[in-house]
Amino acid sequence: MEENTKKVIKVLKLENVSISYGKISAVRNVSIHVEKNEIVAIVGANGAGKTTLINAIMGFVSPQKGKIFVKGHEITNLAPWKKLAFGLAIVPEGGRVFRNLTVKENLLLGAYRIKDKSKIDDKMNEIFQMFPKMKKRYRQIAGTLSGGERQMLAIARALMSFPKILLIDEISMGLMPKLVDEVLETIHNLKSKDVTILIAEQNTNEVLDIADRAYVMQNGLIVMSGTAEELKNDSKIKESYLGI
């Protein structure tokens, strides 16, 4: 097994990506990569540039400099809807679902690019097993769901597109600690389903429990990287960057 995977495929790769809003630079010269079926975390304080980075990968903002690759194909300046063809999907910050639409409509929109109806039905059943609440709330307007349920729906909606690479932004925001663990556990379980995950998270301790590797971001720069274990045990890092 090890022999075959010697040349590891970099599913997602960012090369010297810089993004600024007017004169304020949010991301500076960032190079990161994610390998197949890895969970990689981007940690750092609020305003470090994590969300901007995720948004750039999805195509919501365009980098002024640098390149983004998925499996060797450059996707830097593609429109978001075209990026779905490369297996990208996003779980945006704050459980951003289609609030005026029902849970059902949200899930079906997740599968907007899937033509095969039986595939959609199968996926829907899989999602009901993963999140029984979604079945219960199927006909409810998404805006009436609780914060935790909206996060679940956001994850479920992203999964409906059969993603290969899932971008997750601040999933723990506004959730009770118990729910944070639950949601992160769900994400960890996705690993066994052939999904590669890049997760931006302020909740450093919890996310390092499920991540394989992590990058530490500060003021738009990657200041440190390593395996989750290394970062968790390094006391200096803890103090200076992670605030644990």
Add this chain to the structure above:
Amino acid sequence: MELWQESVNILVLGSIYVLIAVGLSMIYGILRVLHVAHAGIYTLGAFLSLSIAGVTGNFWIALTLSAIISGFFGALIYRYIYKFVLKEERIVPLIISVGLFITMQDLYRIIYGPYKYPFSISTAIPYIRVGSFYVSPLQMLILMITGVILVGLYFVLNKTRIGVGLKACANDLQMAEAVGINTKLTIALAFFIGSALAAVAGTLVGVYDNSVYPTMGSTVSYKAFVVVVLGGFGSLKGSVIAGYLLAAAEVLLVSWKGFFLPRDAIGFLVMIIFLIFLPNGLFGKKER
């Protein structure tokens, strides 16, 4: 019997309001742009129908072609004008839209002159008369066309991928893009549909009043705005109901002898009352 007669008038007038307001509401729902130039498209539709009918002698061909051309014209306004200013403050596209409307009206005046053109057609629809109750062929024409359009629109919006895409875009444009919807195309489509409906409305009014003229969109531009405020910005269902309610208020109040204000004042009174006490309209969602 009189009330029956009034109800026909209400339905006819309301149908026109609805046809205009639906496009305006759809566009506002997605872009949060008050598309004042929509009334310019209404006039364009009337002139196109008049010209095409003059050449072909066939009203249906004229109506269809006029709707299609106006639809494309609306989509072009999005593609080449609004698209570039959407990131600006909302006052910017609004001012552009007002300027565009004035320009369009002046263009019509330059091309057609400041005259009222008669636009009469003959339909195969019989004159319906039961006692003192009657429906004229033109009234019947307006009711039938609006009926077909509203049913079709309901089907497109609720049963097709286009409809789902439009709903998603109106709800959250960026997320719509993130689930794989080509939002630019979808918005262009909303402009196409809305503009085509406005052209149909312009044509029907031109035929009903037997006159087409460059400034025929002036009152309409405000009226459609009233309907959209009443129904709640961005709510299509609201626009449809509000269109008929406004028509009812106008027809009933004007026929009441003691009423001293001009007809067009009613809409504005209603709008002012709504903006003060119910700014989100009948079915509008709170602005984010």
